[in-house]
Amino acid sequence: MKNERKRTFLLITIPILALFVCFNTIPLIRGVIYSFTNFKGFGSYDWVGLRNYMDLFTDVRVGKSYLFTFKLAIVTTIVVNVISLILAMALNSKIRAKSFFRGAYFLPNVLGALVVGYIFNYLFTYIIPAFMDMIGLEAFSSSILSNQNTAWIAIVVVCAWQSIAMNTIIYISGLQTVPEDVYEAGGLDGATGWKKFRYLTFPLIIPFFGINMVLSVKNFLMVFDQIMALTKGGPAQSTESISYLIYNNGMSGGQFGFQSANAVVFFIVIVLVSVTQMKISSGKEEQL
Numbered sequence: 001m002k003n004e005r006k007r008t009f010l011l012i013t014i015p016i017l018a019l020f021v022c023f024n025t026i027p028l029i030r031g032v033i034y035s036f037t038n039f040k041g042f043g044s045y046d047w048v049g050l051r052n053y054m055d056l057f058t059d060v061r062v063g064k065s066y067l068f069t070f071k072l073a074i075v076t077t078i079v080v081n082v083i084s085l086i087l088a089m090a091l092n093s094k095i096r097a098k099s100f101f102r103g104a105y106f107l108p109n110v111l112g113a114l115v116v117g118y119i120f121n122y123l124f125t126y127i128i129p130a131f132m133d134m135i136g137l138e139a140f141s142s143s144i145l146s147n148q149n150t151a152w153i154a155i156v157v158v159c160a161w162q163s164i165a166m167n168t169i170i171y172i173s174g175l176q177t178v179p180e181d182v183y184e185a186g187g188l189d190g191a192t193g194w195k196k197f198r199y200l201t202f203p204l205i206i207p208f209f210g211i212n213m214v215l216s217v218k219n220f221l222m223v224f225d226q227i228m229a230l231t232k233g234g235p236a237q238s239t240e241s242i243s244y245l246i247y248n249n250g251m252s253g254g255q256f257g258f259q260s261a262n263a264v265v266f267f268i269v270i271v272l273v274s275v276t277q278m279k280i281s282s283g284k285e286e287q288l
Helices: 002-034 051-056 060-092 098-110 113-134 151-175 180-188 193-204 206-221 225-230 242-251 256-287
Strands: none
Touching: 002 256, 051 256, 060 098, 060 151, 060 206, 060 242, 098 151, 113 151, 113 225, 151 206, 151 225, 180 193, 193 206, 206 256, 225 242, 242 256
């Protein structure tokens, strides 16, 4: 009986492992190999050693994309987690039609990022400027996507609008693990309002906060679909994220080897950021 169960588990695992190796591990290894070449995406190529990696640190466009991506990730992570936590506390309270509101808030997460991006592109380009012009606010009658200083704000709005749903669900799960006895005991000690949240609620949902922070930063560092749909890296490359730069210049710009090196470095950066966040989060949990 045990042997049959082991055989069944093995038969289930082998196809999944094969797919993972074919579509994840092998492309990853090939990408690392190409990062040491001058491969253009077609034809022959030569080995260039570490030249691609050294050129990354002197390439102004790569530097700008890293700065923009981190700025976008930090700002959007803060916006998403603040709004998600407020929404979660509201949806976890004793209100009518909680299930309906939870479903309604989760809808944006179901929609495809490209579809959402193109819809917001139309809103930012035509609907909002026309509305602002109609009510007499001529300063806002042009699309924010056409301005180098404001285009990134549109990306933050779209990323946040779609990401708040999942973070809210995770926070609701965390809030439901807090025992009512804790609030009753805190109420006897005078913990209400902000003090109740600061000293009772938040310390008990730190693990869920840590999960949301790691997922948010990782997802927003890898932002691609929203930029593809909204700005395509413009205007004047002011909203060019690392992922979009790797795709655009690697696939159609003849820099496949160079951008493969960029992808390897970017992968290492994401791993380091995620590990650091997890260590900080686990350290706070131990202190509590």
